[in-house]
Amino acid sequence: MGKVVFILGAGASKEAGAPLMGEFLDVAAQMLATGAVEPVASAFTNVFRGISALQVVHSKSQLDLVNIEAIFSAFEMARTLERFPGRDASEIEKLVSDLKTLIVWTLQNSFGVRHRENRLHGPDIYSRFADLVLHLRDRSPLRKDVGVITFNYDLGLDLGLGFAGLKPNYHLDSNDGQGIPLLKLHGSLNWGACAKCGQIVPIGLADVLNRNSLLRMSTEEFFLNPSGEFQRHTHCGVQLSQEPAIVPPTWNKEDYHRSIAAVWRRAAGELAAAEDIFVIGYSLPRTDEFFRYLFALGSAGDSLLRRFWVINPDASGSVNDRFQTLLGPGAIARYQYLQMNFSQAIGVIQNLYRTSEG
Ligand SMILES: [Zn+2]
Structure with a gap:
């Protein structure tokens, strides 16, 4: 066969x-603004702060800060290197975990049954x-x-x-x-x-x-x-x-x-x-x-x-x-x-x- x-x-x-990878963060921000992800709002906020902190690095390198997969990879790499602007190792750990929460809630709220x-x-x-x-x-x-x-x-x-x-x-x-x-x-x-x-x-x-x-x-x-x-x-x-x-x-x-x-x-x-x-x-x-x-x-x-x-x-x-x-x-x-x-x-x-x- x-x-x-x-x-x-x-x-x-x-x-x-x-959402597609390039519009993911906009959709997530929208969900945060409308209260759709209230139980995990602090995780969303933490991720958006982390991305802002990456803007500092961005001026020196080619990070694609609108693409969720690029952000996920950047945060994971930060965890491996234990380096992220303004955060210690445990805060980086939390950032990666909050990012996963953001990805999960954005996806599970984008369609249902x-x-x-x-x-x-x-x-x-x-x-x-x-x-x-x-x-x-x-x-x-x-x-x-x-x-x-x-x-x-x-x-x-x-x-x-x-x-x-x-x-x-x-x-x-x-x-x-x-x-x-x-x-x-x-x-x-x-x-x-x-x-x-x-x-x-x-x-x-x-x-x-x-x-x-x-x-x-x-x-x-x-x-x-x-x-x-x-x-x-x-x-x-x-x-x-x-x-x-x-x-x-x-x-x-x-x-x-x-x-x-x-x-x-x-x-x-x-x-x-x-x-x-x-x-x-x-x-x-x-x-x-x-x-x-x-x-x-x-x-x-x-x-x-x-x-x-x-x-x-x-x-x-x-x-x-x-x-x-x-x-x-x-x-x-x-x-x-x-x-x-x-x-x-x-x-x-x-x-x-x-x-x-x-
Ligand atoms: Zn086991």
């Missing part, structure tokens, strides 16, 4: 309502994506195995697949298990970490939903708070840490447990086995060295590859250029750039697999 692999970036969750016709629904775009996965797996003339790799921390994909009856399998340990591989390379809002051994412990969506959805039976959208469940789960006999396991793109691998390495390994395996790869809403930022290595090593034997399509609304040519530079001769022959958004891409891809040539 042929394998189809989707690689989804922030552009995919944009259509669900999540609603009741409709006696069922729960996540964002429409991810329901449509889950339909596409079902189509490829069960209904297309040549049935396909499907794997999904994502850089997004949010739960849009998890909800879409889960509500369609497709169990996402995170592959956090080497046991294969059932379900659609959902490989979250940078972590996830519902992944807790053991405070003792560092093992990543995913909280099932049913657990997250039960507690939240019982409270509201209206049609109003409600937001999920997966990290609120961490204290109810234990590992090594202790409660999980309060922070979710999310990794900045310029990762310091010693900080993260081997369970995330299992995810990366599985992702490389999916790329190696792929017949068709669709990259949607991921612009291959120059800072994301990790993906370059993953792709180069994962796709080392490209013989199976029939399609490598990059789907992105970018019309400037820069995303297209970056991918062309990434690909080796085997993949470039199979490469296409489609300038369109996620919803348009779902229709186009569905059509591809309508016939037995798909």
Whole structure:
């Protein structure tokens, strides 16, 4: 059975309502101003002060202070170096932790779940994506195995697949298990970490939903708070840490447990086995060295590859250029750039697999 692999970036969750990296801080500031994140307002304020302090450094270097991923990387690096303007080591520690809180709350408040016709629904775009996965797996003339790799921390994909009856399998340990591989390379809002051994412990969506959805039976959208469940789960006999396991793109691998390495390994395996790869809403930022290595090593034997399509609304040519530079001769022959958004891409891809040539 042929394998189809989707690689989804922030552009995919944009259509669900999540901010892109470059507008993330504006959205966070807006949420702070409107009182939407009241329980964690002091964490937001601390992060904005930290960013202001970085302006001092900015005059001497090229830090991109509007991009949340660049800020995350800068704060993590400050922690490693124990250097940050006007802060000691414990204050830097707090800054990194507050930044994670800001990322988590901004994302979890940007889209939620609603009741409709006696069922729960996540964002429409991810329901449509889950339909596409079902189509490829069960209904297309040549049935396909499907794997999904994502850089997004949010739960849009998890909800879409889960509500369609497709169990996402995170592959956090080497046991294969059932379900659609959902490989979250940078972590996830519902992944807790053991405070003792560092093992990543995913909280099932049913657990997250039960507690939240019982409270509201209206049609109003409600937001999920997966990290609120961490204290109810234990590992090594202790409660999980309060922070979710999310990794900045310029990762310091010693900080993260081997369970995330299992995810990366599985992702490389999916790329190696792929017949068709669709990259949607991921612009291959120059800072994301990790993906370059993953792709180069994962796709080392490209013989199976029939399609490598990059789907992105970018019309400037820069995303297209970056991918062309990434690909080796085997993949470039199979490469296409489609300038369109996620919803348009779902229709186009569905059509591809309508016939037995798909
Ligand atoms: Zn443990």
